[in-house]
Amino acid sequence: MKVILDCDPGVDDALAIMFLIAEKVKLEAITTVAGNHEVDKTSYNALRILDVLGEDRVPVYRGSKGPLTRSLVTAEHIHGSDGLGDSNLPPPKRKVEKEDASEFLARFVDENTDKVHLIATGPLTNIAKAFRYRPWIVKKIESFTIMGGCFFLTPFGYGNVTKLSEFNFFTDPEATYYVFKSGTKPNVVGLDITQDPGVAITDQIFGILEGVAKRIVEKPFRKLGIFHLHDPIAVASFIYPDIFKFKLFNVSISLYDGDERGMCIVDRRGIYSPNANIAYKVNRREFLLKFLKAISKV
Numbered sequence: 001m002k003v004i005l006d007c008d009p010g011v012d013d014a015l016a017i018m019f020l021i022a023e024k025v026k027l028e029a030i031t032t033v034a035g036n037h038e039v040d041k042t043s044y045n046a047l048r049i050l051d052v053l054g055e056d057r058v059p060v061y062r063g064s065k066g067p068l069t070r071s072l073v074t075a076e077h078i079h080g081s082d083g084l085g086d087s088n089l090p091p092p093k094r095k096v097e098k099e100d101a102s103e104f105l106a107r108f109v110d111e112n113t114d115k116v117h118l119i120a121t122g123p124l125t126n127i128a129k130a131f132r133y134r135p136w137i138v139k140k141i142e143s144f145t146i147m148g149g150c151f152f153l154t155p156f157g158y159g160n161v162t163k164l165s166e167f168n169f170f171t172d173p174e175a176t177y178y179v180f181k182s183g184t185k186p187n188v189v190g191l192d193i194t195q196d197p198g199v200a201i202t203d204q205i206f207g208i209l210e211g212v213a214k215r216i217v218e219k220p221f222r223k224l225g226i227f228h229l230h231d232p233i234a235v236a237s238f239i240y241p242d243i244f245k246f247k248l249f250n251v252s253i254s255l256y257d258g259d260e261r262g263m264c265i266v267d268r269r270g271i272y273s274p275n276a277n278i279a280y281k282v283n284r285r286e287f288l289l290k291f292l293k294a295i296s297k298v
């Protein structure tokens with residue numbers, strides 16, 4: 001199984017990397033994108049987290065400095081000035097690879113005999129570029145897991161940037177629009193699931209956290225009083241799909257500005273052919289047990 005993670009570390013992206021490695025998911029590569037922070041920082045953070053995990057064989061490819069057409073607005077106010085909760089983890093021993101992330105993604109998927117599992121936990125800029133470079137590679141995507149969007153399917157499915165829009169899709173609506181039109185039919189875990197306090201770091205959970213996870217979560221947790229595990233929940237849907245429930249919908253992405261920027265518009269009447277599998281339920285207890293057990297090893 002060949003797995004590539006495209007991400008914008010970011011505290012929850014880092015926890016997702018820890019979760020994947022602890023669960024022995026063999027990552028072929030990590031590609032990084034601007035989102036939570038500038039791409040130099042998200043790349044530096046991916047290298048640092050891999051070092052901490054002793055995973056210095058996973059290559060990191062640096063990607064897009066910003067969205068396809070919009071200007072970048074980071075989430076530094078949540079993830080800290082270093083992007084990892086100002087946790088001062090040691091500097092990385094390695095550097096990023098020379099090849100651009102989108103070019104790597106397109107080439108790797110195209111040249112590989114077996115199909116590739118793609119996981120994206122940041123804005124979809126790199127993925128959209130890769131699909132543009134070599135459009136035929138969409139046929140070689142075995143599974144495509146995305147953290148992003150809000151679909152108003154649960155009481156938690158409202159926006160976290162505007163009333164209507166989630167950060168990853170808000171950051172690059174054009175890339176998101178292109179990915180949802182690509183025919184890859186992604187499995188999408190949105191805020192409907194990840195904004196549920198039942199699967200977040202709350203006082204009780206924070207009290208049992210240790211090691212690197214506690215170190216990177218502490219500052220945002222104390223600032224917000226809760227820390228949502230957006231990206232670990234998304235990767236959990238790849239590792240443990242049976243604890244989730246998904247439903248196929250046709251979803252279009254708003255390219256307007258303001259509140260609607262990056263908004264997901266769901267066809268609930270089932271008139272249009274589905275283009276995405278949207279998560280609407282998770283077994284909270286099972287997720288927390290699996291996640292906390294996995295990261296306690298680091």
Ligand code: RIB
Pocket residue numbers: 008010011012013035036075121122123147160166167168230231
């Ligand atoms: O809206 C939450 C998402 O945006 C998460 O992936 C977080 O890391 C940020 O990228």
Ligand code: CA
Pocket residue numbers: 007008009010012013035036121122231
């Ligand atoms: Ca992310």
